[in-house]
Amino acid sequence: MRARSGFVFVFALTIVGALSAQQPKPTTVPPGVPAPGAADAATIAAVMAFEKQCDDAAVKGDVAFLTRALSPDFLMTHGDGWTSGGAPLKVDTKETWLAYVGKQPSPYVYRRLDSVQVELHGDVALTVGRYKYLPRTNSAAPTTSHLYVWFERAYVKRNGEWQFLSHRTVKGPVREDDDPKSSGTR
Numbered sequence: 001m002r003a004r005s006g007f008v009f010v011f012a013l014t015i016v017g018a019l020s021a022q023q024p025k026p027t028t029v030p031p032g033v034p035a036p037g038a039a040d041a042a043t044i045a046a047v048m049a050f051e052k053q054c055d056d057a058a059v060k061g062d063v064a065f066l067t068r069a070l071s072p073d074f075l076m077t078h079g080d081g082w083t084s085g086g087a088p089l090k091v092d093t094k095e096t097w098l099a100y101v102g103k104q105p106s107p108y109v110y111r112r113l114d115s116v117q118v119e120l121h122g123d124v125a126l127t128v129g130r131y132k133y134l135p136r137t138n139s140a141a142p143t144t145s146h147l148y149v150w151f152e153r154a155y156v157k158r159n160g161e162w163q164f165l166s167h168r169t170v171k172g173p174v175r176e177d178d179d180p181k182s183s184g185t186r
Contacts, residue, residue: 030117030128044118047125047155050162055111055131063102069164070094071156076167083170109134123157132176146176 028044029036036044050069057065076097079089092100100107116129132148149172154165 028116028118030119033119036120040120043120043125047118047120047127047162048116050155050164051116051127051153052113054164055113058101059106059108059111061102061104061106063098066098066101069162070097071163071165074164074166078169079173080169080171082168088169105136107136109136125155125157125162127151127153127155128170129153147173148176149173 028041028048054066054069056062057069072094074094074097076092077088078091082088111131111133113129113131116127119126119128128151130148130150132146134146150170152168152170155162156165157163
């Protein structure tokens with residue numbers, strides 16, 4: 001009996017290993033794009049770090065950092081209504097976005113980036129990805145409705161520094177509880 005259960009255990013581990021090997025590994029470049037060389041890989045890492053700094057600053061209400069990081073003509077298009085010919089939920093300029101994230105308490109409990117891919121074009125970087133977030137509410141009850149947004153973003157390197165040009169929501173916001181594919185990813 002022990003030998004049989006040991007065999008079943010080893011067999012199960014073999015199957016799990018084979019299935020996990022078949023799962024696509026996350027990548028920092030879009031599918032079909034050649035693997036980046038060392039210089040491009042370093043640039044991709046820098047863009048991803050800058051993008052994370054911008055999202056962290058939005059959560060912390062770090063208006064000083066965002067004032068430097070956002071391009072003067074920065075635009076943030078919220079909501080995916082525009083993808084079907086409608087209007088977005090809202091469009092922020094640099095000024096209105098800074099006012100929003102500078103509110104106290106912060107409008108976000110957290111924002112976490114994932115599935116980000118970077119496409120480089122010289123001093124321009126485009127990113128596509130998702131961020132999951134928990135909005136802060138004005139009520140005394142704790143917020144539990146986690147949301148996510150799929151986005152496209154544009155960055156440009158000016159005077160040796162990255163600047164955030166544009167954010168456009170391409171799907172969302174979507175409540176995690178409403179999407180069966182996202183269960184367990186909080």
